[in-house]
Amino acid sequence: EAADEIGLAVIATTFTLIAVFLPTAFMSGVAGKFFKQFGWTASLAVFASLVVARVLTPMMAAYMLKPIVGGEQKDARWMRIYMRCVNWSMRHRVATMVMSTLFFFGSIALIPLLPTGFIPPDDNSQTQVYLELPPGSTLEQTRTAAEQARQMLVKVDHVKSVYTTIGGGSAGTDPFAPSGAAEARKATLTILLADRGDRPRKQGIENKIRAALEPLPGVRSKVGLGGSGEKYILVLTGTDPQALQTAALAVEKDLRTIPGLGSVASTASLIRPEIAVRPDFARAADLGVTSAAIGETLRIATAGDYDISLPKLNLSQRQVPIVVKLQEDARKDLSVLERLAVPGTRGPVMLGQVATLEMTGGPAVIDRYDRSRNVNFEIELSGLPLGDVAAAVQLLPAVRNLPAGVKVIEIGDAEVMGELFASFGLAMLTGVLCIYIVLVLLFKDFLH
Numbered sequence: 001e002a003a004d005e006i007g008l009a010v011i012a013t014t015f016t017l018i019a020v021f022l023p024t025a026f027m028s029g030v031a032g033k034f035f036k037q038f039g040w041t042a043s044l045a046v047f048a049s050l051v052v053a054r055v056l057t058p059m060m061a062a063y064m065l066k067p068i069v070g071g072e073q074k075d076a077r078w079m080r081i082y083m084r085c086v087n088w089s090m091r092h093r094v095a096t097m098v099m100s101t102l103f104f105f106g107s108i109a110l111i112p113l114l115p116t117g118f119i120p121p122d123d124n125s126q127t128q129v130y131l132e133l134p135p136g137s138t139l140e141q142t143r144t145a146a147e148q149a150r151q152m153l154v155k156v157d158h159v160k161s162v163y164t165t166i167g168g169g170s171a172g173t174d175p176f177a178p179s180g181a182a183e184a185r186k187a188t189l190t191i192l193l194a195d196r197g198d199r200p201r202k203q204g205i206e207n208k209i210r211a212a213l214e215p216l217p218g219v220r221s222k223v224g225l226g227g228s229g230e231k232y233i234l235v236l237t238g239t240d241p242q243a244l245q246t247a248a249l250a251v252e253k254d255l256r257t258i259p260g261l262g263s264v265a266s267t268a269s270l271i272r273p274e275i276a277v278r279p280d281f282a283r284a285a286d287l288g289v290t291s292a293a294i295g296e297t298l299r300i301a302t303a304g305d306y307d308i309s310l311p312k313l314n315l316s317q318r319q320v321p322i323v324v325k326l327q328e329d330a331r332k333d334l335s336v337l338e339r340l341a342v343p344g345t346r347g348p349v350m351l352g353q354v355a356t357l358e359m360t361g362g363p364a365v366i367d368r369y370d371r372s373r374n375v376n377f378e379i380e381l382s383g384l385p386l387g388d389v390a391a392a393v394q395l396l397p398a399v400r401n402l403p404a405g406v407k408v409i410e411i412g413d414a415e416v417m418g419e420l421f422a423s424f425g426l427a428m429l430t431g432v433l434c435i436y437i438v439l440v441l442l443f444k445d446f447l448h
Contacts, residue, residue, distance in 0.1 A: 007054065012442050014050040018043045019434030023427040029419035116387025116421075119413065121230050123202050129153065129189040129209065130222040135272030137185040142166050145219050146187040152212045153191060158199040159209075163190040203383040210262055210382075222263055224380060232381055232389050232414055237374040238406035244268075247406045248375040250398035255379060258392050262380025267367060275334070276360040277351075284354040288345025294355055297342045300324075302331050334359070369409065390414050 025039025026032070075083070089096045131149055133142055143166060150162045166187045191209070193199060206223045213221045224230045236251060238244040248268035255264045277298065279291055304310070304323040312319040330336045338352030351357070367374050381389060390410065393399060399408060410418065440446055 008442060010050060010053050012439065014046055015438045015442075016435050017046045019438055020431045021046070023430040023434065024424075027423040027427055029423055030416050031420040031423055115385035116417070121203060121381070121383070122225075123196060124225075125193045125196060125199075125202075126225070127191050127193065127202060127206055127209075127223065128225055129191065129213070131187040131189070132220040132222075133185040134218065135185065139166065139184040142185055142187050145216065146189065149187075149189060149213060149216055149219070149221070152216065153189065153209060156205065156208050156212050158194040158205055159191055160194055161192045163192075164188070165190070207262075207382055210380075220263075220265060222265055222378065222380065224262075230381060231412070232379045232386055232393070233410070233412040234377040234379065234393060234414075235369055235374050235409040235411055236377075236402075236406055237369045237372045237409055238403075239372055240403075240405050241373055243403040243406055244373055244375060247398065247402050248377075251396065252377065254396040254398040255377060255393070258389070258396075260382060260384050261389070262382040264380075265378045266375060268375040271361045271363065274360055274362050275337070276358050277355050278358075279355045287349045287354060289342050289349055289354045293342050293344070294351065297340055297351065298337070301326050301337070301340055374409075386413055386417060 021039050021042035023039070024035045025037075025043070027035050027039075129149065131142070131146055133145060146164050146166060150164055153159055153162050164187060167184060193202065193205060199205065209223050210221075213219075213223075234251075234255075236244060236248055238247070245268055248266060252264060252266045252268070255261070277294065279294060281291075284290070284294075299305075302325060304325045307321060310321040310323060312321055325331075326336065334357045337357055338350065340351045341348040342351050342354065343349075367376060379389065379393075394408075402408065
């Protein structure tokens, strides 16, 4: 009889909980991969508890509980307090509803005050500093800048050692992470910090590192391993390169006005000096010179031939490839390049007779997102919540007034966080709807 008295309440509670947890098992995106097992496990566990409460517990109580002897026992003190609160609520239903409504909407109003983020930054005893010199810098210039940076870093508190690699190396990071092409103008300084118990949080030390590197001239620096919770990636994409470049410069200027951020790195500002070769197709056709022959001649003269085509010096245990190319100073002299011999159908022709050479500048890297040109901004959070930074970026004047054809895209942690919040919102709405359906089926009425 006791089990029958609470049977409806137990069934209603169980299926209500299942209606809350089960929708999380069908969340999409990366977050859904993590919550799929959670939703099914919680739902099956609650259903198993229903079976225990309706079958096993009454059976064990019937055989194991002893009858109460000595009259009716008094309720505990907490039960008497609870019953007084319930009786007051039933007598003052309007006041109870008003207070409940105010509490509900007050809770909703507190949501914007909560900091939003995806994954908190780690506190490992290791971090990195990435140095990037202007395109065209030599290995010796990179080595000098890296040594200056190392001497600045060893003076920062709680720094135990600094390991320097030049050429785009990244010791200590994810070995499966994609890495760009190695360049002599890039350097990585891997920093080992003191033990966690002997130092403050790593984010505070990284802020001191950024301040220590500010006097370093002509070098772009980034601090941190670049893991989750450490940076915010903003992407501008568009089909018009000129409009995209103008918008990128304006957005980068406004990003630096947000207080508390670390360095702001943009791929739009990387202009690399280059030699532009513009063939005279009419003259080249008369002399039987093709554009492929011009490109092949310049490639061999400036960078050398492909490995499979290089002659080899045979030694006793190995072969040494022989690379023949112009000296470094000759590769920068346009008059020397103009005198290169290009093969033609009527014999060799000097390059200057069929093409015009001039020094120009162009982007170091052309990135594309969904087949459109894009500019990436890597923004160091420096301990700020990701959601707060993303909201502040959307309010910037340059972002709100983008040129036609240019749009903003968030990737990385911000994109996954948006998918997570959207999936959670959909799961919560689905859960509320399922709860109402369960209550309608149990109480056999739409309003009870």
